Amino acid sequence: MRIGVRLGAHGADGTLVHADRVLAAARRPDGGWRGLPALLRELSAAAPSTVDTIDTVVWNIAPLIEHALLAAGPRAPAPPAFTVPPAVPVASLLVMPRAPRALAHPSELVRSLISWRGVIPGGHDLFGAELVPVDLDAAVRAATEARAAGLGTLAITATGASNSVAHEEAVAARVREEFPDLRIRLSGDSGGLGLLERDATTVINAALLGTAEELVDRCERLTAALPGEPGCWFATGDGGRVSAKRLRAVPVRCLGADGATALTGSAVLTRRPDAHVVLAARGFIALGRVDAGRPRIAPDLAGKLGVRTVSPIPVLNVRGTAAEPALAAELRSLVGPSVIAAFDREAMDIADRLCAEVGPALVPLRSEANPSAVGAACSEPSAWLDIVVPADTLDELQRQQHLAERQAMTLVAAAGARPGSERVISSVATALAFLGRDVYRLHVRASTDSESEGDRA
Amino acid sequence: MITEITVEDLPALETGSQLTCSSAGSTHFDGTLANIAELLRERGPVRMVGLDELDGDALCVAIGAIGGFGPMLELPPSGDEAVSAVRALEARLGKRVDAIVSLNASGPNAFAPVAAAAALGLPLVDCDGMGRVLPLMSQTTYALAGLPIGPLAAASLAGDVMVLDTSTARSELLLRSAMQAAGGFMLCASYPSIVDQLAKCAIRGSTSRVVEAGRLLRGAPDRGTLLAGLASIAGARVLGGGRVVELGHATRTVGARQYPAVPTSVVVREPGPDGRMIRLEGQSEIFLAVADGVVSAAVPDVLCLLDQREPHIVGLERVAVGNDVDVLVMPADPMWHSRAGLALAGPRAFGFPVEHPREVVS
Numbered sequence: 129m130r131i132g133v134r135l136g137a138h139g140a141d142g143t144l145v146h147a148d149r150v151l152a153a154a155r156r157p158d159g160g161w162r163g164l165p166a167l168l169r170e171l172s173a174a175a176p177s178t179v180d181t182i183d184t185v186v187w188n189i190a191p192l193i194e195h196a197l198l199a200a201g202p203r204a205p206a207p208p209a210f211t212v213p214p215a216v217p218v219a220s221l222l223v224m225p226r227a228p229r230a231l232a233h234p235s236e237l238v239r240s241l242i243s244w245r246g247v248i249p250g251g252h253d254l255f256g257a258e259l260v261p262v263d264l265d266a267a268v269r270a271a272t273e274a275r276a277a278g279l280g281t282l283a284i285t286a287t288g289a290s291n292s293v294a295h296e297e298a299v300a301a302r303v304r305e306e307f308p309d310l311r312i313r314l315s316g317d318s319g320g321l322g323l324l325e326r327d328a329t330t331v332i333n334a335a336l337l338g339t340a341e342e343l344v345d346r347c348e349r350l351t352a353a354l355p356g357e358p359g360c361w362f363a364t365g366d367g368g369r370v371s372a373k374r375l376r377a378v379p380v381r382c383l384g385a386d387g388a389t390a391l392t393g394s395a396v397l398t399r400r401p402d403a404h405v406v407l408a409a410r411g412f413i414a415l416g417r418v419d420a421g422r423p424r425i426a427p428d429l430a431g432k433l434g435v436r437t438v439s440p441i442p443v444l445n446v447r448g449t450a451a452e453p454a455l456a457a458e459l460r461s462l463v464g465p466s467v468i469a470a471f472d473r474e475a476m477d478i479a480d481r482l483c484a485e486v487g488p489a490l491v492p493l494r495s496e497a498n499p500s501a502v503g504a505a506c507s508e509p510s511a512w513l514d515i516v517v518p519a520d521t522l523d524e525l526q527r528q529q530h531l532a533e534r535q536a537m538t539l540v541a542a543a544g545a546r547p548g549s550e551r552v553i554s555s556v557a558t559a560l561a562f563l564g565r566d567v568y569r570l571h572v573r574a575s576t577d578s579e580s581e582g583d584r585a
Numbered sequence: 586m587i588t589e590i591t592v593e594d595l596p597a598l599e600t601g602s603q604l605t606c607s608s609a610g611s612t613h614f615d616g617t618l619a620n621i622a623e624l625l626r627e628r629g630p631v632r633m634v635g636l637d638e639l640d641g642d643a644l645c646v647a648i649g650a651i652g653g654f655g656p657m658l659e660l661p662p663s664g665d666e667a668v669s670a671v672r673a674l675e676a677r678l679g680k681r682v683d684a685i686v687s688l689n690a691s692g693p694n695a696f697a698p699v700a701a702a703a704a705l706g707l708p709l710v711d712c713d714g715m716g717r718v719l720p721l722m723s724q725t726t727y728a729l730a731g732l733p734i735g736p737l738a739a740a741s742l743a744g745d746v747m748v749l750d751t752s753t754a755r756s757e758l759l760l761r762s763a764m765q766a767a768g769g770f771m772l773c774a775s776y777p778s779i780v781d782q783l784a785k786c787a788i789r790g791s792t793s794r795v796v797e798a799g800r801l802l803r804g805a806p807d808r809g810t811l812l813a814g815l816a817s818i819a820g821a822r823v824l825g826g827g828r829v830v831e832l833g834h835a836t837r838t839v840g841a842r843q844y845p846a847v848p849t850s851v852v853v854r855e856p857g858p859d860g861r862m863i864r865l866e867g868q869s870e871i872f873l874a875v876a877d878g879v880v881s882a883a884v885p886d887v888l889c890l891l892d893q894r895e896p897h898i899v900g901l902e903r904v905a906v907g908n909d910v911d912v913l914v915m916p917a918d919p920m921w922h923s924r925a926g927l928a929l930a931g932p933r934a935f936g937f938p939v940e941h942p943r944e945v946v947s
Contacts, residue, residue, distance in 0.1 A: 225743045229663045230619040253768025254655050259743045287660045322658040324616045415894060419907065426903075428613070436613065445894045454807045458894070462909075463828070463856045516655070556832075558902050559849060561608040561869035562720065563653035563769040564761055569902070 130184040131171050131358075132505025133164075134389065134498055136191040137208040140164055141498035144171040144182075145505040148396050151175065153497035160210050164350050172354055181356035186504040187347045188363040190385035194433060196339040197332065201240035213342050215335040216281070217243035219274030220327065221267070223250035223286035223295050225260045235435040238328045241335040244277045246270040250295040252288030254560070254567055255518060259287065262295040264302040271303040271310065283334045285315035285327040291516045293317075311337065318380075320438025320514045321569055325428055329437040333380040340379035344372045359544065363389050363503070365441040367423040368510020368575050371544055384431055384441025389503030391416045391423040391442055394469040396506050397495045404459070406468040406482070406490075407444070408475035413455060414444040421506070422553065422575070427514055440512050440573075452478060456485045469493040509550075511539035513572040520566050529557055529570055536574035549576040586711060587793045589630040590699050592622050594796055598696055601799025603898040604819065605717045605915070606692030607889040608869040609654045610900020614693055616661025621700045624664040631702045633709045633792060634684070641781040644680055646671060647714060648698040649688025651722055651760060652770035654902065656742060657693060666740040666772035667701030673738040674774045677748050684708045686783060688722065688775065689715035690791035697772060698792075712787035714776065716918045717887045718870050722760070723753050724930045726920045727776045730786030737775035741767035788918045794818055802896050811896050819915045824874055824881055825863045826893060826911035827855035829904060849901050851890070853912060863912055865890075869901065872935050874912060882914040883941045885921035885930040889913050 129151070133142045139157035143150055152174030156163040172182055192212045198205050199214035220242045222228075227247040233239050248270055250262030274282055282303065286295045293316030300312045313334040315326035344362070351360035361369040365384025375381065387407070394405045401421035407414045417424040425440040432446075447455070459466050459482065468490055470479040483490050493499065513536045519525035533552045540550040553573040560567045590598065595618050603611050625631070639645075648667050650657075671682055685705065687698040690713040702709040714725035723734055736750040739760060745767055749756050756775075764771045797818050805811035815821035833850035851865040863881070865888065866873040872884035882888055890899040893909040904910075920926055922943055928934065931941045 224660060226663070228616065228620055228661060229665070230616075230623040232619075234615045234619045251660065254653070254659060255765075255768065257768065259660075259768060290659065321655060322616075323660065325658075417907075424907065426905075436615065458808075556905060559869070560653050560655045561902060562651070563655065564765045565769075567653075567655070567769075569655075 129175055129180065129182045130186060130505040131168065131182055132186050132188070132501040132503070133167070134188040134500040134504060135210055137195070139209045140167055141501045142167045142171050143497045143501040143505055144174050145502060148506055150397065150495065150497045150502060158209060161346060165353060168350060168354055182354055182358045183356065184359045184361060185351045185354065186361040186363055186369050186507055188385050188389050188500055188504040189343050189347065190363065190382045192343060193336060193339065193379060193382040196336065197237060197241070197433065200335065201237060213339050215241060216338050217241050218281040218283050218331060218334040219244040219277070219279040220283045220285070220331055221270050221299070222247045222327065223262060223284065223299060225249060225251050225287065233324060233327060235328055237433055237435050238331050241331050244274045244279055246273065250299070251286050252292040252295065254288060254291065254516060254563065255565065256292045262298050264298060267299040267302055268306050271307055275307055275310065281311040281313065281334045281337065283313050283327070283330040285323060285330055287323055289314070289316035289326065290319065290321050318438050320427060321516055322428065322438070325436050325438050328435050329380055329439055332437065333378060336379040340376055344376050348372050363507050364510060365439055366425050366510050366512050366573065367392055367442070367507060369507040370509070374543060380437060380439050383433065383437065383439055386500055387414070387416065387442040387444055388423045388425070389500040389507065390469065391418050391503065392421060392506055393499030393501065393503030394467050394493050395421050396502050397497065397499060398467045398491050398493050400465050400467055400491065402464060404462050404464065404466040406455070406466065407471070408468060408478050409471040410474045411449060412446055413449060413451065413478065414446045415455070416442050416444045438514055449478060452482065456482055459486045459490055466490045467493055469499050508576045509540050509543040509545040510573070510575040511536045511543065513570065515570050516567060517570060518565060518567050525557060525568060529555060532570045532572045533574070536572040540574045540576060545576045550574060551577060586635060586790060587633055587796055589632055590709065591630040592625045595622055595696070597796050597799030597803060598699065599799065600802045601795035601797065602690065602692050602695035604798050604802070604889060605887050607867070607871040607898070608718060608901050609692045610890070610903055611897040612654055612900055612902060614657055614661065617657055617693060618696065620661055620663045621696055621703070624700055624703045628703045628706065631699050631709050633711050635711055636780055636784050636787060636789065639684055639710065639780045641779065643683040643780045645684045645686045645710060645778055645780060645783060646674060646682050646774045647686050647688040647727065647776040648701040648772070648774055649694040650697055650770060650772045652764045654693065656768050656770035660742045662697070662700070662742060662772065664700035664704050666742065667697065667774065668704045669740040669746045670738040670772055670774040671701065671705055673746050673748050674736060674777060677736050677738070677750065678777060682707065684710050686710045686787065687713035687791060688725065688773070689713050689718060690795050691715065691718045695792065695795050709792065711792050712783065712789045713791040714787065716788045716791060717885065719930055720868060720870070721757055722773065722775060723757050725776070726786045726788055726918065727778065728753060729920060729926055729929060732776055732778050732782055732786065734775050736777065737773055739763065739771040739773045741771050743767065786920065788920070805896060815913070821913050821915045824912040824914045825853065825855050825861060825876060827853050827860060827909070829906050829908045829910060830854045832904065832906055851901070851904060853910060865912065866937065867901065868935060871901065873932055873937050873939070874914065880939050880942060883932040883939065884935065885917040885926065887915040887917065
């Protein structure tokens with residue numbers, strides 16, 4: 129049995145799930161962290177004695193993580209029901225052949241998370257060739273400046289680190305010699321194509337380390353108080369989940385988890401694993417999709433925070449409620465079933481109108497359980513790889529793809545999946561155009577067979 | 586016609602440029618655009634003129650990049666690359682350049698000439714030489730009219746500058762080798778020509794069309810308005826639509842590589858019992874649409890994939906099995922439908938043993 133908990137601006141929603149069936153749901157609109165032990169006890173007490181104990185608790189803390197990020201910026205949102213330490217601005221060092229004309233990151237959010245930014249010479253091209261030698265003395269000078277500005281974390285992003293991390297690692301090693309206590313994060317660790325996308329990912333991740341530490345600690349303590357030593361997991365933007373240890377290192381993977389769990393939960397609650405899913409709430413309607421119960425995802429999407437990162441998030445077509453008539457026409461034209469989940473009174477009216485207009489092809493979700501909490505409970509350990517590889521022959525491409533798939537499955541296994549349950553969900557090789565050489569971007573998504581009860585973080 | 590390009594026009598320019606660039610589609614070049622926006626804030630808007638507004642002997646150069654989109658994502662061009670290239674070309678020619686024209690106002694090559702005009706303080710002529718993306722720099726209406734590609738100059742993202750002075754065919758060959766050695770991208774200043782020469786072969790109004798298409802893609806209230814608008818601006822029509830059910834990425838065959846592009850196949854299945862299978866073949870760009878075995882559209886006409894959910898172009902670097910798309914086709918400029926045009930950039934030029942639908946009709 130699993131418990132899924134969503135911690136949001138307006139309280140906590142929890143659900144007890146077994147074999148994709150909801151056994152109980154509970155809600156604590158107030159009380160903050162203090163109200164959570166009672167919520168978990170209530171769900172735990174609802175477990176039927178005929179079924180084993182609760183072995184997994186999956187937390188969706190994405191709303192709190194997003195709040196922590198926005199709290200660092202000029203337009204801080206209202207405080208949520210839970211105390212959340214804000215993200216802490218970091219230093220950002222770009223390693224490029226020359227300084228860009230626009231040094232500031234295009235995203236307002238990312239800019240708000242950077243207190244010091246510098247550029248030093250270095251970087252590789254997409255084929256792995258060095259563009260200019262890395263200037264390690266300049267790196268030390270930059271780190272000295274960042275340190276003098278009082279910053280404790282340095283995010284390093286180098287041109288070409290998508291397939292050659294040599295310069296990022298050289299800079300990190302040299303800077304560590306001078307400042308052993310400086311926390312350093314490298315963009316190459318997240319993979320992905322695009323200097324700014326990796327930069328945003330690395331900066332957001334670095335800025336969230338303290339926030340994640342505290343949130344994960346709290347969730348671990350709450351989980352440990354339950355009988356049976358259940359594993360403590362966290363929902364991710366790719367529709368999967370990661371261990372507490374992993375989330376402490378890569379809190380950026382939480383981004384998008386709210387949408388991903390809502391899509392998954394809607395599919396579970398309506399028993400339609402392959403469907404278009406409409407998520408409606410006050411002021412907006414979003415259209416997404418689940419395939420085999422998993423949300424459709426992609427990297428480099430701006431998402432609700434308006435910043436492109438290399439971490440995959442659900443593909444959601446978001447529009448205002450004024451688009452309701454166009455959406456009705458669109459839903460009628462879609463092949464296969466559609467599901468609509470409403471999250472407030474206004475959205476329920478929208479759902480009723482759309483169902484009346486579209487007919488039986490649109491299934492309304494009616495459940496006491498919060499779809500996001502259900503989606504969290506039903507998520508599985510996951511991994512996502514986004515790498516760039518040269519391959520001059522089809523055999524070489526297939527070899528590289530096979531290696532990436534093995535690596536992704538190893539990550540899933542290392543995350544605590546039941547041995548033998550890991551499998552590749554999708555593996556796509558996309559040719560990069562007009563390079564004159566065969567270079568491919570590989571996206572591999574891996575997870576486990578569903579119903580892998582018994583996983584341990 | 587639009588008479589200037591401002592910072593506020595850049596989002597529409599980017600979105601509109603995707604319509605005729607089926608390879609990149611809606612890949613976002615945030616870093617490049619941030620640099621160009623900074624340039625426009627420093628230097629002010631770019632003045633855009635028609636060919637008829639310039640003296641007949643005014644010297645123009647075509648600005649456009651060769652290479653991939655990936656390098657631009659890893660090292661966004663700063664906008665200064667064109668200054669190095671144009672200055673090097675001016676030194677070789679012994680003349681100052683009077684205006685910038687576009688090599689092809691499609692994909693990122695729609696905004697490279699804007700950056701060049703801003704950085705150099707020159708007017709941008711509202712025209713281009715392809716009306717789309719083609720793999721070779723010599724596949725232009727400029728070349729079709731006999732204009733030589735060189736002398737030309739090229740600048741890499743790392744700051745290397747080279748000048749080439751040879752035949753069009755050898756320029757292409759040498760430039761491509763240099764582009765690879767430079768990391769997969771070079772910004773070129775090519776086809777140095779006077780206005781009287783360009784007047785006979787340039788595709789006019791290209792940049793204006795891109796901005797108009799971009800405004801439409803960003804602001805159309807519904808799908809019907811969008812498709813009607815694209816029909817009006819670019820003659821676009823929906824060839825068919827459905828779900829992407831198959832993707833194929835073949836590596837190139839061993840031996841001489843004719844094109845710096847990768848063969849790609851996409852299969853779209855239309856819904857319903859009578860739905861057709863639309864097979865799209867291309868080399869980084871989509872070049873051929875075959876519906877149930879019949880050639881329905883072919884290069885040099887423009888083919889692209891329009892997302893059925895959101896008003897954006899799905900590029901071949903992004904398309905995935907399961908995407909729901911419409912296949913759009915837009916007619917190329919009439920110059921491309923001539924016998925010589927089809928020989929240079931028709932389906933047979935890319936190794937497809939078929940005739941262009943217009944040849945079949947005629």
